[in-house]
Amino acid sequence: MAEPIKAIKILNNSLVLSSDADNNEIIVMGKGIGFNSKTGDILDPAKIEKTFILKDGTSPREFARLIEHVGEEYVHIVNKIIDDANRQLHGRLSEQVFFTLIDHISFAIERYRKGISIQNRLLYEVKRFYPQEFAIASRALNDINQQMTLELPEEEAGNIAFHLVNAQTDVQNMENTLQSVKMLKDIFNIIQYNFHIVIDKESINYSRFLTHMQFFIQRLLENSLIHSNDDFIFDQVTKEYPDAYKCSRLIKDYIHNLLNIDISNDEMLYLIIHIVRITPEQ
Numbered sequence: 001m002a003e004p005i006k007a008i009k010i011l012n013n014s015l016v017l018s019s020d021a022d023n024n025e026i027i028v029m030g031k032g033i034g035f036n037s038k039t040g041d042i043l044d045p046a047k048i049e050k051t052f053i054l055k056d057g058t059s060p061r062e063f064a065r066l067i068e069h070v071g072e073e074y075v076h077i078v079n080k081i082i083d084d085a086n087r088q089l090h091g092r093l094s095e096q097v098f099f100t101l102i103d104h105i106s107f108a109i110e111r112y113r114k115g116i117s118i119q120n121r122l123l124y125e126v127k128r129f130y131p132q133e134f135a136i137a138s139r140a141l142n143d144i145n146q147q148m149t150l151e152l153p154e155e156e157a158g159n160i161a162f163h164l165v166n167a168q169t170d171v172q173n174m175e176n177t178l179q180s181v182k183m184l185k186d187i188f189n190i191i192q193y194n195f196h197i198v199i200d201k202e203s204i205n206y207s208r209f210l211t212h213m214q215f216f217i218q219r220l221l222e223n224s225l226i227h228s229n230d231d232f233i234f235d236q237v238t239k240e241y242p243d244a245y246k247c248s249r250l251i252k253d254y255i256h257n258l259l260n261i262d263i264s265n266d267e268m269l270y271l272i273i274h275i276v277r278i279t280p281e282q
Contacts, residue, residue: 003020003021004021005018005019006041006043007037007039007040008039009068011027011068012067012070012071014029014034014072015028015033015034015075016037017061018043024053025059026051026052026060027051028048029048029049029052029079030049050079053095063099066102070106071106073147074102074105077105077143077147078102079098080140080143082097084136085136085164088132088136089133089136093167093168094167094168097167101163108152108156109150109152112152120158122158122178122185123154123155126158126161126162129181129184129210129214130161133161136160136164137158137160137161141156141157144156162178179221180221183217183258184213184214184217186254187251187254190250190254191247191275191278191279200278203278206278208274209275212274216270219267220261221259225264234268237272244272244279245268248268248275252268
């Protein structure tokens, strides 16, 4: 027999702030679960489709406040986006993205209807560095525009993609996500300028380098860089690939100036190897 779930606050017909048998606050979702329900009622378990248990110390009440006055149509829109994203991204999204996306999309539509336009200056970079998330977001934007008879611009697909990217990291922080994209852009520009090349975005080595840089920047922002005391291989590689080493020094200086972090020789080694793969030096 299912443990009883008690309603604390009805958010809309589909979402209810609740408590479980251990008095932990949760948010449950289900078609019509909030209809004709009131505080203190035991919810029908057959109507519960999803249960959101926030595990990072964030109170469900904080997210409840985000969506308390949002129309039920946004619940269905965002649920579809997340189902699509979880299929494509193999279920890596955090639960928080459900609430942050509802809040973002409802506010974006409110701005649009008031004629307020906010440019996404990193749209090109999102397309370039996170094509899978951007494709999911573009489908979502098309659905939103069709269902709600709107003409939200492509920038909104970029914004939705940001939320999907952010929801895949261990530490959900939109500021870090925005900074990551800017850093990717700057580092690729340093490499292209230093070698006087245009990097082939279709090559497998580019994809490998991009993946490495995404994890490298995540380690930077989470202060979890790789360190060891073995400099033998590093010394060998710097001698064999001096141009890539020079470029890696420029990237190291850029990171120091931006974040006041000195990256280790271990991180430099991986950086040099990947630079070699995507430049004419190999």
